[in-house]
Amino acid sequence: MIDLKWLRDNPDAFDRALARRGQPPAAAELLALDAERRALETRLQEDQATRNRLSREIGLQKGKPSPETLAEMAALKERVKQGEETLRELQARLDALLSTFPNILADDVPDGRDERDNVEVRRWGEPRSFAFTPLPHDELGGRLGMDFPRAARLSGARFVALWGQLAALERAIAQFMLDLQTREHGYTEVAVPFLVRDEALFGTGQLPKFGEDLFRTTTGHWLIPTAEVPLTNLVAGEILDEARLPLRLTACTPCFRSEAGAAGKDTKGMIRQHQFTKVELVSITTPEESEAEHERMVECAEEVLKRLGLPYRIVLLCAGDTGFGSRKTYDLEVWLPGQGVYREISSCSNCGEFQARRMNARCRAKDEKRTRFVHTLNGSGLAVGRTLIAILENYQEEDGSVTVPEALRPYLHGRERLTPGERGA
Structure with a gap:
């Protein structure tokens, strides 16, 4: 499996490694999927922070939260649920795609086709x-x-x-x-x-x-x-x-x-x-x-x-x-x-x-x-x-x-x- 952190830092090297094996470039596709996944992770973290804040507010309201707070909490719960499902799907797609790429060759492996x-x-x-x-x-x-x-x-x-x-x-x-x-x-x-x-x-x-x-x-x-x-x-x-x-x-x-x-x-x-x-x-x-x-x-x-x-x-x-x-x-x-x-x-x-x-x-x-x-x-x-x-x-x-x-x-x-x-x- 390719190290995703290394790929983020070395996209050109990854594509050159694929070219040595006669394969087309793929760094851009992988990194785009990775960026989408990371952006969703960030949004979910922000949503979770908002949920925690609303939970504290409800606690301060002594069990009598406002209708607005309850509505916001319900919408946020559904948003987080859908986001987590999408995140699992994105992670599975990324893992499946990463698993199809070969190992990075050592520098002293000679170039050649067969x-x-x-x-x-x-x-x-x-x-x-x-x-x-x-x-x-x-x-x-x-x-x-x-x-x-x-x-x-x-x-x-x-x-x-x-x-x-x-x-x-x-x-x-x-x-x-x-x-x-x-x-x-x-x-x-x-x-x-x-x-x-x-x-x-x-x-x-x-x-x-x-x-x-x-x-x-x-x-x-x-x-x-x-x-x-x-x-x-x-x-x-x-x-x-x-x-x-x-x-x-x-x-x-x-x-x-x-x-x-x-x-x-x-x-x-x-x-x-x-x-x-x-x-x-x-x-x-x-x-x-x-x-x-x-x-x-x-x-x-x-x-x-x-x-x-x-x-x-x-x-x-x-x-x-x-x-x-x-x-x-x-x-x-x-x-x-x-x-x-x-x-x-x-x-x-x-x-x-x-x-x-x-x-x-x-x-x-x-x-x-x-x-x-x-x-x-x-x-x-x-x-x-x-x-x-x-x-x-x-x-x-x-x-x-x-x-x-x-x-x-x-x-x-x-x-x-x-x-x-x-x-x-």
Whole structure:
């Protein structure tokens, strides 16, 4: 949510921020509605003062007020009643309008329209040189237990069933990620609900603007699109002790997305599914520490790829490609030799106080009365399915087998290789 006081002081900066995202100016419309609301508030305060004065006069008249005073009091009561109703309507309109505008981008976010204008920050690892033509994961995985036809019969397109060794590999990847983030990087694991209310999705910015990208149940609950939603909302409405920040949380959950805006994109294989597993990282911190926490979060996600020996690069997203609630985002893109491209496997975003304003999540230093909004950050640490894809493509052999990265072998009872034909059905 945009800070309305900041907007009053910086209307031109607000419009420039919208222009960076390719949106038209809106400060004048917002400020006009705000001015109307403030003027009505002032009038109501004056009316209330008049009511108080008349009440005192009636008291002095010892229960025998003049007809003029009674008439004035009745008219004023009705005027205040109507004014309060109008004020509620104006406030609701202003809040609804404010909720549709994206976060203000950080100054160092590069200008640009889309992913082609993102800026590469660094690379790690050298892509493997194959003595044969590497296969994409969907062709390779079909021999290992990646079952799209049966999943389609159950649920339709963009679902997959993993058999035997691939199911075990997916579980091993998730457990490895959780162990790394909790044992070495200081994150606390949380088991969270997979169904949330409107308020939670509003708090993290998915509602009201992106409802079509979500799945809703007949009870009015929503399936979570990412564990960012429940993890971040754990502090909604709270005042946190600054001495206990940063609060670092992680969870492994299924994620559900309708992909309404992704028609025709990545329809083959497991790249873009309606249901997938992800290990999420969330940090709640003070404004002073959020930039450093952002860089740290990226390093925590990077370490997963390093331990697995998967080449990757980091890109800083340009203005036009940065998400609605983020002020700055880094994407980690893993090398997929079967496709010959780097593909996103993690996004790490600093949302500043944008989500905290929507959730009313604050912090307070010791011995201080003043509170302030926390800063929230989130990132994938990592998307489990895409990590499985990357392992299959980078560790494949000419005979169709796949070498298991050393970091995962303890989670697979020492298994060193996945072999074709071991699918279980």
